[in-house]
Amino acid sequence: MTEVPTMECDLAIVGRGMAGMAATLFAANRGISAVQVGMIGELIFASGLLDLLAVGWREKGILERDPWAAMDLLSKESPKHPYVRLKREEIETAFEEVVSFLEMQGLPYSSQTGQNTEMITPLGTIKQTYCAPRSMLAGIQALREKAPCLVVDFHGLTDFSGKQISAALQDKWPGIRSARVPFPGNSEKRELVTGDIMAETMELSKNREDLARDIRPLVNDAHAVGIPAVLGMEKNRDILEDLRERIGVPVFEIPTFPVSVPGLRLNNAFVRGLGEKAIKRLGQSRVLQAKEVNGGAFVLTVGRREPEMTLRARGVILATGRFWSRGLVADRKRIREPLFNLPVHQPETREQWHRVDFLDLKGHPVNRAGVDIDDCFRPLDGSEDPAFERLFAAGSILAHQDWKRMKCGSGLAISSAYKAVEAFWKMR
């Protein structure tokens, strides 16, 4: 075997989703010498919304406007949920640290009011979220007021339909209507997919002029205009302002199915902002193998397919996510954690993984499978003891939560990453 270079650090963060990014940020802000490893992550699939918690009572699955009230329910209904190990101040502090960082990176979010807010989705359903990109705020307001509103979509974009949204909402919001316009530069109506190409198209002033010219005559009584979330990458804020001026009413973005531009913006903001900090990121690489050596340190073999580097770290934060990102893997019989071979809390047999009804309000038991932790967010070894002294876990790999149904994805990622970094920090 050929020799590969060795790198040393205090803390290795494995994963580039929201939990991995947040953990890297927290580590950087605390001056910890940290290295992040991970393939381009799930953020491409992230809606860009920062959910905290909307469902605390899983059996009836009632939506709560107050996420803190939902958390009180959690401690009774789901006492092993990772949130139960966190204080409200910790969660708020963690959120604040991430949101202010994103603001600095030109990706502003709505201020935290302490409450969930309703917003429209690409299906025309209404969902609750805690903190939305500021580019979506005018839509949240229009929905709240049920003000006359126009949703615009583009010829050739099969993944986003204004009519689908307005038709589904018609009964609740009679003032919403839709219209289809050409996407700038696509008069021949070629097939379009959401993503950076559409976003970059919107960065050119000429294209915005064309778009505004097509939308303006359709506005009529609308108080706001909703557009699929493709309005630029880094210049999103300026583009929205520019379109507002040209069209004459506030413009807002509506989340899309993947590829999600608001997710890409999050990814880019983290990459950019973390690049300015004293932190190393090994992009497009993964941990191929991990082992603990004498004295409780870890040796990680890192590379894309072949080993390219050896990373020695005093601590590791495991933020590898669930099945989609292979933080957990399943065969026909069992669910495993492939990197450290940690015990995985899971239903007895595969028969119990999923409910018969896809949309069952109780959620699928397999979604609560994952890694059990102690109060320092250290994975357990199968008993009550941590598997390793300085191995921590954050994000969706954690057991006893169902982020899709409880609406707690980003909040869990951010606050568990915070707690894991703090716990490591205190051990030094």
Next chain:
Amino acid sequence: MDHSFETQVLIIGGGATGTGLARDLALRGIQSILTEKGDINAGASGGNHGLLHSGARYVSSDSAVAAECRAENELLKKLAPHCIEETGGLFVAVAGDDETHVADFPHLCERAGIPATRLDIQDARELEPVLSPDTIAVYQVEDASIDPFKLSLENMAQAQALGSRLFRHTQLMGFTMGRSSIRSALLQDIKTGEEMVIDPEMVVNAAGAWAGEVAALAGLSIQILYSKGSLLVTDRRITRRIINRLREPSDGDILVPGGTVSILGTTSVRVDSLEDIRPTPDEINLIVDEGSAMIPMLAKTRYIRAYAGVRPLLKPEVEENDRSATRGFTLLDHAEEGLENFVTIPGGKLTTYRFMAEKTADLVCERLGIPRPCLTRTEPLPSTEAGRWSEPGLGPRDWIRDKNPENPILCECEMVPQSIIRRVIESITAQHERPDLQAIGLRSRMGKGSCQGTFCGKRVLAHMIEQGDVAGEEGLAHLRHFLQSRWKGERPVLWGDQLMQAELKEALYCGLSDLERYPRMRKA
């Protein structure tokens, strides 16, 4: 009463037999109404391998059935070639299989008149490299794969073109009985609640596993055994030929290629009720374990979904096991029980559906006093628009040929463009039916690929809303219904890559969209 219709023959059940009978009668100039409570092939006709048997599977259990299969196999290859792929088949024994059975097999085939050629094992493994290294015997037979949906859609389409009528999603509520006959049947449209009265001269009960329930409405008792069989669909085609295990019929012993995928099955589980028929993870584990003895890579293959059908078996006089219960058919003429215009055709198998329809139509003709000869033995089955788009590969070819920028692909896994979805919707509305996502999925490749409707479900619904096929919030109920029906097949195969796929689907529909909180399809 909203509607009443007169007809020569009322057929109950839109499976292979019912639709085959509708065509057979229509070709004889006899008009019928077919009523089906679900959609075409909703029961066992849709829940099988799609295997056109050579007959070899039945040589040890029932040589008469084997010979019937052989004859129909030859006939259908000639008359319905567009529904059939002449794959050929192999019977394969592996180390540990019953060697007496292996030794008897060629003699039994010969006795039943089924061609079977012994292959050298090395040659067989060159033909099908995935066969187990533990293979001990291989015979080549004339099995073929058949598309049961296409077959039934085409049969029905020709019957309709000749004046017969089809009511889908229409439930038989009851009969009005005369002294020695059924006078009329009361039907109800499940979606709208609308009622219809049918005055038939003859009634044919072709309700498959539900035949006992239909007979009970006429005051008769038929004992039907329900044997559930589950099957798995792989993400790609594993073999060129059909692979049968050379042993007594058992679990997970047949792999059938169909278009771009292969289908592995089955199980035989006795069930007491027809409610909630679905494949379970335990059955799927068993099928994969058994199948991989024959083809080891089946243990590692990606499966995209599973499904189950119920074999209706006539209760035998003496108890025996379900695998050996006869797969042949009996025509029950209820004149013997005092009902002169009522016939039941239970049991049977896909391969011999035409023969069953012929025998039934013969009896119907005799009762009607219209002695006309059967034409399905000689008339080719026409290829029509109705059955066209279920064929893999046809959509993409059509799309590439037309290359129109305003005709986007709506289902990427199976490359189904908007134009084909439109034509399928039109073929449904032409039959006076309201289109929905499931009906479109049944008649095209939409939703059948590895994403199982994650992206195409939303896209096709958007297209339908934009075209005015579906209105308002109803669209969300349609979507829920579609996702639930896909889920039935996904749930048992969720491990590995397919579990990742399901996680993404739930993230989009529940995590992002909160669809779990939206209304279900309203029942009429």
